[in-house]
Amino acid sequence: MSVNRCVIDLGALEHNFRVARELAGPDRRIFCVVKADAYGHGMVEAAGAFARAGAGAFCVFRVGEGVLLRRAGFDQPVLALAQPMAEEAELAVLHGITTTIYDEGPARDLAAVGQKVGRPARAHVKVDSGMGRLGVNPEGLPGFLRKTDSLEGLHITGLFSHFAVADVPGDPYTDEQAARFDEAARSCPDSGLLLHTANSAALMRGLVSDTGAARPGIMLYGSPPHPDIPGADRLLPSMSLTTRICMVKDLPAGRSVSYGRTFTTNMPSRIASIPLGYENGYPRILSNRAEALVRGRRVPQVGTICMNLCMLDVTDVPGVETGDEVVLLGRQGDERITAENLAARAGTISYEIFCGIGKANPRYYLR
């Protein structure tokens, strides 16, 4: 058993899926986004929790992640959000993974594999409605479909797009993107395509009309895309990060703590060291900005965060000893530190906090 523990509450993941199901309605497909090792929560374990709660489809980034889901026994539809490189096309077809396309070359590669294997490759076409990242420009969509939809061995089954600012309340850009996508969808000859645009933020705001599916990610991990988004308080955080104190020492006033001497005691202080630092996904930018929980109380992190160590000022907490549990993310007693809270202090988003912590620490699962 490791001293640093990233604990994932699978029950919370199941609960969050049920919230997404309620928002999406019974008939809309939910692609649970489990890319990036399920935002650091562990792809196979998270997908298992969502499946137990009724999930019927998943989104990954690359085809190879979909293959891992297949090997773990998941037979639900899987959509890879990345367009396959030539060498990924065959894997996609052999494992029945739907891929994303927006260029002709990969569409032809997929079609060729589909013909060879004797089973059509399935793909969803991505439209760039305003993200400026991946996808066919709306005006080019009819031409793209004319060239690709007729390819033998390729079956285009969906059309989708991604929002840039769906998390920002009232930003008209999201409506503009939705309108551009609707127009693009209407320009398609075939109307049997599965249409989808909503990420978590759009799903929580109810922006799913006229689409047959949604692709929530971050809400499934219990983190609201915006603090004021409707339903934010219904989500349950799943990931926590705990460690144990490895030294407690008393320092007089005027002593500095850690590299760079960025913190100096201004009174006699009790400083606890914990064996966890930026290598363990606790960003160095949090130095002198974060808080941790010790004996149910919030305490400030002090001094520069090191590679495998950092320090806490526990002067105000009576009885702190070596071996005491420390919570850096998650709940202890009545207190809770959320990924949103850490992210705000680190100048980033909860997604990055989850990815960093989840990948850098041994994970333990609660059911």
Ligand SMILES: *Cc1c(COP(=O)(O)O)cnc(C)c1O
């Ligand atoms: C990551 C991703 C999502 C999920 O977004 P969340 O904000 O985590 O809900 C949906 N669609 C695409 C294309 C993505 O890349």
